Amino acid sequence: MWNILLFTAGFLALAVALLGVRVFFVKGGRFPSMHIGDNKYLRKKGISCAVSTDAQERKEKGI
Secondary structure, X not given: OHHHHHHHHHHHHHHHHHHOHHXXXXXXXXXXXXXXXXXXXXXXXXXXXHHHHHHHHHHHHOO
8 A cells, every 4th residue: 555655656746847847947947838828829720718709709799
């Protein structure tokens, strides 16, 4: 039982460390944005998130 818990804790620590390489070791590094509106390819196709689309439609309708 303890072996599994220690293995899991070690695996999670390794995963967090590897995901944070850019944040920890690059000056001014940060995690990449996962927001749809920040994706260049989706913006080029005219796709945005539901919240942004809803806000735009409310503004156009004057609600």
